[in-house]
Amino acid sequence: MSQRPQTGTVLQLGIALALLVLTVFMPIVWWPTPTEPTAISPPAPRDPFELARRDDSEVIAEPLPQVTDGWDELQILASEPIQVDYLEAITSRVGPRQEEQPVPIPTLPTWEGDSTKALASRLASRRSLPEDEPRLAARPPLNTVTPTAPGPALSIPKHEVVVPATTRDWPAPRQLLARLDQLEECLGDTELEIESRQWSEQVRLQLQAIATAADADSAQSALGRLEELLDSAKHLTLSLTGEQRRNLIVARYALQRRLPAWKLSDALGDPAIQVATVNPELLEPVELRAALQQTEAWLQDRGASPQWRQFFLLSELRDAADSTDATQRSQIAQKLAARVAGLHDPTQQSFVRDLAPQRLLVAVKRWAAELAWDGTLLRQLEAAEEGDLEAARQVACLSQSLQWSVDPRQRQLGAHLSQHYRNANIRVSMREEFLNRWIDDPPPSYQPYRDSIMGANVRGRNRVETRLGVDLVPCNHACRILMQAAGIVRTNAQTEKGPAVVYSDGIAHYLAEKDILVTRDGVESSQARAATELRTRMRGFDTRFDGVPVLGGLTRSIVRHQHDQQAPRANAIAEQRSSQRISLEVDREVARQLEQAERRLEESILTPLRRFGLQADAMNLLSTDDTAVARGRLASGEQLAAFTPRPTPPVDSLANVQVHQSAVNNLLDGLRLNGRRTTIGEVAVEIARKFGAKDWTPEELPPRTQQTIVSFADTQPVSIEAGDDVVKVRLRLTELDAGGNDFWYDFDVTAVYEPVVHGARLELVRTTPLSIESEEQLSFRDVLALRGIFAMVFTRERPLTVIDQDTANRPAMQDLAITQCVLSNGWMGIALQKAAATAARPAQTAAQTYEASFTARPDALHERTMEKFTAARPAQRAPYNRDGDLSSTSRLNQAVYLHP
Secondary structure, eight states: OOOOOOOOGGSSTTOHHHHHHHHGGHHHHHHHHOOOOOOOOOOOOSSSTTOOOOGGTTTTTOOOOSSSSSSSOOOOOOOOOOSSSHHHHTTTTTTOOOOOSSSOOOOOOSSOOOOOHHHHHHHHHHHOTTTTSSSSSOOOOOOOOOOOOOOOOOOOOOOOOOOOOOOOOOOOHHHHHHHHHHHHHHSSSSHHHHHHHHHHHHHHHHHHHHHHHHSHHHHHHHHHHHHHHHHHHHHHHHOOOOOHHHHHHHHHHHHHHHHHHHHHHHHHHTTSOOEEEEGGGOTHHHHHHHHHHHHHHHHHTOOOOOOHHHHHHHHHHHHHHHHHHHHHHHHHHHHHHHHHTOOOHHHHHHTSSSSSHHHHHHHHHHHHTOOOSSSSSHHHHHHHHOOHHHHHHHHHHHHHHTTTSSHHHHHHHHHHHHHHHSBOOOEEEEHHHHHHOOOOOOOOEEEEEEEEEETTTEEEEEEEEEEEEEEEEEESEEEEEEEEEEEEEEEEEEEEEEEEEEEEEEEEEEEEEEEEETTTTTEEOOOOEEEEEEEEEEEEEEEETTTSSSHHHHHHHHHHHHHHHHHHHHHHHHHHHHHHHHHHHHHHHHHHHHHHHHHHHHHIHHHHHHHOEEEEEEEEEEESSSSSEEEEEEETTTTBBBSSOEOOOOOOOOOEEEEEEHHHHHHTTTTTTTTOOEEHHHHHHHHHHHHHOOOOOOTTTHHHHHHOOOEESSSEEEEEEEEEEETEEEEEEEEESSTTTEOOOEEEEEEEEEEEETTTTEEEEEHHHHHHEEOOOOHHHHHHHHHHHHHHTTTTSOOEEEOHHHHHHSSTTTTTOOOOOOOTEEEEEEEEEEEEEEGOOOOOOOOOOHHHHHSSOHHHHHHHHHHHHHHHHHHHHHOOOTTTTTTGGGSSSSSSSEEE
């Protein structure tokens, strides 16, 4: 008789894998959850009032083409004009009121920063699907608008329009000119270099023509010539090499991201083009007051909680209805739009789609269109390019307001600004081999078991050996990870049935896998699949009639015959039960590990981000057959993100990450130090608490330094700048009082940090004296005194750790080293590669590791297990490959500077 192998707790798949996925990818994945309201995170959809999925095309640039030498030119497509009229979009979504079947009042959403849905409920809902359905329920594309029932059209009165006055104020693009200077300085006298210099001179000439243009036609002509120059530089980027090519790519992209804004801005300022802009004076608040009364009555009839009244900003809207301040009304429209667009729960969306709130949204949305074109965008844009965070805030707000305009060209301009100036500022890429390095195999275990097969009682002991790993699967809109477990179960059992007890040995090979899909909305998973191949050998048996003449021999003959006859069927039953048990254990363990990872993620990352008022958005997630890539944006709705090309990592790196300075500056902006007067010690404690270190005290700072009073500047009190292979940290102070006669006013402190690499460890170390700058002349004594004070804050003995020693000492990092550390154009790029080829660990999936370990034995059992397991995989994988256009890893081998 046979017995089924048991894997027990070993197939708790320690699931270091699940933890790895969550800790690496999910910090940039947005997981909304229906909880009580706290604050607002402004969204960036095509229409802020559109209750649908985001359209990636507005914020994610088209992938770059494949290249053969690891370099490529920059290909950024300007976003298409938004064609849907926002009033029609809203009125078409107003569904009929279902009085006979009222929609239950949902839990009020959280609108402060990000929160997460319970991952365990996602897994449970997936596992509850019928077995004949695809393993992952078919998901609509991310840019598909969820259909809703059409409702009655609303009567929208036609307002008069005003035409903005002509303004031609073209600020000098100093940063672009500086990029052209860098390009020309590195060019020589070859034919290509002469052509590149001529290209730069032509760009300068056309910029001058725009600034001195007498009319709109002349300006548009110069802009058209710049567009031609942009195209003509393509072949130069493919022909040049090294620093020349890098500088040309940077200069070309600096022109490329400005050009659409220049063209649209010039058109919007031309009185010959009748740009329809709603006149604030003609917007009567009568309709809004009626909509407010209707919404309040509707909420009262539904028995909604008071939090829903706060969610719809009813008090603020009532006050704004009596105000003539267009800016105030526009800000409230932004705030309400952000809350509504942030609803992702279907019940909440259905609740807001009712007729009463939709009438309110339509009335409020007209306020968003009150922002008249004032011609200041270009000045703000250039100031933001030069690092002015206040100007960046204005550009970010304007980009959203323009997308709500009644004019399609303004909406197109807003979409362009959002795409090119609020792009991903964090990018992470990891090879399959790197992921597998972090997965530890569980040690062999011994487990007792009991079972009943074909009426026989089986009991014995198992020895289980398991190998774990991951296999990446190509997917264009998510990181698809195939978790794998492979192993051997050796059994020693006895089977009792009737008068006989059979003693047997068994060996089973098993393979199990489970799909995990990391998407922009969270984590999805399929039911685990497993296959087992079992072979048994009878060592002997006893009967109650042993020793009885004639009857004992007859009984033993019958037992042996029945064993040989029933063994195949018993083995098949044991294999089936074992596969089912393995699948259930994998599902259960993954759900448990994901739930734990969710809690850690919430506590260590999402909660601190909410304290800083930031939102983490996953811009793009994809996986190839051996690489997983995630691009994210860390910014609030009032902040810009990356807008410069990022450095390209080495093509053979196992892992690389690029972080733009905007991610750090947005975080620092969340400290809310603008204009504050406090002590250095209090600031240090507050920063520590915002990062979750509630019990931290600034013991390392001298008492006098802790008690020193500082007043921060109103704008950019703390900021960083990455470039020229250094990181500059700048403090802007309006006052410092160290007690007694030691006080100073209006000065900046700058600390310069350089990267120092020790194998796989990376630190930023201050190697130069602090820089003290002031508009007023500071004496040598003043400079020395200030340096002494801030040397305790920016101490050389305490470097900024990027990768610490504990991480570098992990077994997975032993033969790895940092081979790239680039600080340029606002980006910091880090790449890990193998330190020596001889010490390299082979990249293998669990199935490949399994094969390498067990095929050395001349055993056909393993081959049958592999054939059985792989035979079913093509059909099971098919539902995931929604985008068959992905070709291996070509998009990873890109230019030395790429779109962020």
